[in-house]
Amino acid sequence: MGVNKNLMSKIKKALISLSNKDNLKNLLTCLRKHKIQIISSGGTYKAIKKLKFKCLEVSDFTNSPEILDGRVKTLHPKIHAGILNKRKNKKHIQQLKENNFENIDLVIVNFYPFEETIKNTKDHKKIIENIDVGGPTMVRAAAKNYDDVTVITSVDQYDDLISQLNTNKGSTSVDFRQKMSKIAFSETAYYDALISNYFNKLTNDDFPKKKILASNLIDKLRYGENPHQHGAIYSSSKELKLKQLNGKQLSYNNFNDIFAALTISKSLSKNNGVVIVKHANPCGVSIRKNNVECYKSALACDPVSAFGGIVSCNFKVSAKLATELNKIFLEVIVANGFDNSALKILKKRKNIRLIDATNFNKTENLKIMSNNEDFLIQNDDKINFQTKDFKVVSKLKPSSSQMKNLIFAFNICRYVKSNAIVLAHENSIVGIGSGQPSRLDSCEIAINKMKKFVNPDDDIVAASDAFFPFVDGIEKLIQSGVSAVIQPAGSIRDKEIIKFANETGTILVFSKTRHFRH
Incomplete structure (x- = not known):
């Protein structure tokens, strides 16, 4: 039986360095099953030992202590030569022997929580200390050398890794390694983009010489503006500040209209106003104090265009208003929450999308419009008129x-x-x-x-x-x-x-x- 060239040699050593230490036990159990030696440091080393698994500390592996309060621990030639060497390159093999270096075949790393830190504090010194250096460096090295090294950058990938190791008797396929490499480079790019954007914001530079966008895929949409176009929605956050309570999946055009409606709604006084949008243009707006009369007045502006449109209520929807809303066909109703009785009424139309926008707030983010390789950026037009x-x-x-x-x-x-x-x-x-x-x-x-x-x-x-x-x-x-x-x-x-x-x-x-x- 021939050797499967799609597989790397059996993994012998893994380096693990994690900020997010969730779901470690199953992973460690699999590594032990396949006799894979674990190297780790700091909090990850302690977590592994606490779970009663064998682990070699990085400082013992490199014969070099962690220094500078842990700023330097994995930044060592023995670590990076072990990751970056080409296993079939005779010169590389010889140099490893001369330096008494060993292969590191598996790198499992997630980064310091920089994104969470900038959300939770304005302490610049604390933010700086949460910029990971060693983690992204190891990930980039392993991703570059995916022919010989497997790189894992998320807890979500553990099950796939375990499946690969069990199926391939302690090895992984090149297709899997390449896929993980692609994801790894996206992770490092995203991480660096967050840091770059933080410093741009810190220095009030909206238009730096290099503009890097950091975003997460929220959902692949059924299609774009038309069925022959592909579409997806991304966010600079990890989730939308919108909660869908009912109805089928939102389309590209639904999102476009929802954002247009919310942009207007959030320019109105708090908990006041109804906006009706069709094709990203308002076709009815009212700020009357009585919510039901407010909706009726907005609808009266152009009831023909409102048919099949989107209604955004800048307040919580009551049962009385829900009864009025149900009288015409609407694609989406957006509100700052819905009374339970209102939900019962509105859900009688199973396909109507109900969106809770209670947590949606307009931010200082820039507006972007793209065309081919080029895109325009500008500040939003959000002057608070007086x-x-x-x-x-x-x-x-x-x-x-x-x-x-x-x-x-x-x-x-x-x-x-x-x-x-x-x-x-x-x-x-x-x-x-x-x-x-x-x-x-x-x-x-x-x-x-x-x-x-x-x-x-x-x-x-x-x-x-x-x-x-x-x-x-x-x-x-x-x-x-x-x-x-x-x-x-x-x-x-x-x-x-x-x-x-x-x-x-x-x-x-x-x-x-x-x-x-x-």
Whole structure:
């Protein structure tokens, strides 16, 4: 019977160095079964001895003590030569003999908990001490030499290793070693990315010369935007801050809409507001105090577009509201929790996705848009609008309620695809015009939506994400019943717009900032 060239020689020595010491016993039992000698150090050595398994301390293996408070223990030629030598290279074999070095065939390492440390403390000295040096160095060495060495970097891989050793009588296949090597290099890259990003944040450098993204696969999706596209969702955390309580798997488009809805919801006052989104654009928003009336008002903005859309409630859903939500077909309902009675009502539709976003908060993370090998990065547009950010430029001044509605409409406007026009009435959006090459077209769409579904008699305000370059847009809004307009300043025709507002008795407010959303 021929030798299986896919297998390495039987593993004789393993070096184990772990921060996460879970599920060690089964692994150690397997190593002992296959007569694999264990080398370890520090806390891992103590844990192995406590489980009553034989283990050689690294300092005894290298004949060199741990120094510098444990900063230097595995950084030794005997360790790295044992890992990195090519087993079939005669020169390497000779050099190992000359130096009395031995092969290390299996490296089982996970790193100091740097990621957990930066989440739990701002103590810079403690964070620095949780940057692992020896662990990633050994992992990279073993991963590079996967032809002859097996590298394990996660507790989740122990069962696969045990299966390999039992199946192959103390050895592993090259396919397995290569797979573990690939994962190992991802682990070291991810770890270094976390450290790099920590220092960038520490020095307030959002745009360093080298930008490294660290993320974890959360789920492979059924497909991307369309069935012929592949899709997945990643996160810089190890899990999403969203909890699915009901319904089938979320799609790429579901996630896109959910994030669009939550971005708007979290810009509203705490525990207040309903946002309805379709194709990543809002089609209804309200901040009325009564939650049921708030939803009904948001829905009234455009009930046709809301069909099959996503509703985000910036509060806990009650049974009374759940009854209203169940009256139309919705893909997803997102909320800051659901009463048990509400869940019973909503779950009658088994496919509706119910998402608890109680733990979801907008962070200071950057927005990224990619294309081929290139990607754009920018800070998020999340200015917390206040009255001082605006200037009344018309002779006629807004009342406090009008000003509140103007700022509300302007806030929603920045989340609508440009060119964006948003109409509001009594703390609810009543018309939205989005994604048009012409601002005038957006005005017409917003007006037509309002007249079709809501059509209030008075006190309608309008917001534009950028300035009106000509009088025609603001003229069309005024003709439709708009009594107050808010827009960014900056046009060479600003004076003409102000003059027209004064001539028509229209309130005009200028913003200091523009808010395109392409």
